[in-house]
Amino acid sequence: MFLFGKKARIADLCRQIALHAEEAVVIIDRNSEIVFFNEGAERIFGYAANEITGQKLDTLLPERFHIQHDMMVHEFGHADAAVKHAEDRHRQIYGRRKSGEEFVASASIFDLSRGDQKFYGAVVRDISKNRKTEEELLRLAATDPLTGAFNRREFTAIAAREALRANRYHHPLSILMFDLDHFKRLNDTYGHGAGDKALQRFTMICTNALRNVDVFGRWGGEEFVALLPETDIQGATVIGERLRRLTADNLLTYNDHKINFTVSIGIAEFKDGETAIDGVLGRADSAVYDAKKAGRDRISVFRN
Secondary structure (H helix, E strand, O other): OOHHHHHHHHHHHHHHHHHHHHHHHHEEEEEEEEEEOHHHHHHHHHHHHHHHHEEEHHOOOOOHHHHHHOOOOOOOOOOHHHHHHHHEEEEEEEOOOOOOOOEEEEEEEOOOOOOOEEEEEEEEEEHHHHHHHHHHHHHHHHEOOOOOOOHHHHHHHHHHHHHHHHHHHHHEEEEEEOOOHHHHHHHHHHHHHHHHHHHHHHHHHHHHOOOOOOOEEEEOOOOOEEEEOOOOHHHHHHHHHHHHHHHHOOOOEOEEEEOOOOOOEEEEEEOOOOOOOHHHHHHHHHHHHHHHHOOOEEEEEEOO
């Protein structure tokens, strides 16, 4: 009698832990109908236990994953004990809240069957915030903190991949290098805050005017670069002139000052068979020097 009472007490304690756990605990029967839905599951999925109990587990999953999930439960139910205690029990899944919103979750699956009574349980954790955090960290690692443009390292990596692709398919690929004119004078006259605003404004001008396929980055200081896939030197010249004109026509307001600034642009095209980016960057930089030497606020094309 003592053992029976102790076992009953332990079973009740376990149920209370499962019921109040922060993670979602969901148990289904052999028909994939929900028989247990704890408070954590209510918070994560948005359903009250009394409205979801008896419903199919598919209710909690995006429709495109229904067949895949049924197969997973079937395979897990027929797997041997070793598999059920191995890493195969841990999955990344997509859940669906009552609102219809989808989210990424991790799930640990358990076989709770006893004899002919088939039950399967899962402890589900909402990791969508973790995923968003990871994505944000990756974004921060790839971009310049002041302007939001790709930083030098990320731009170089993307440009190298695009160069390989362009060479493989013999497609044109061009690069623009920008240098804001008299940037030191702007900083000295209006302050570094004005310089920062000019860099941000120039980034906005370029990202709004360039195509979705183009890649724009901050090379350093007041220097920027743009990679133009599927674009030969003539097309790059048209794009460069448009960006030069948009910049010259722009008026920046800072501390009641009306500030105009201009940009010198060097243009170069990848040579056939050229996969490294150092050479074309050097040619574009040389063209920028020619533009500045010729009076600034102009484009210069390096002819291969």
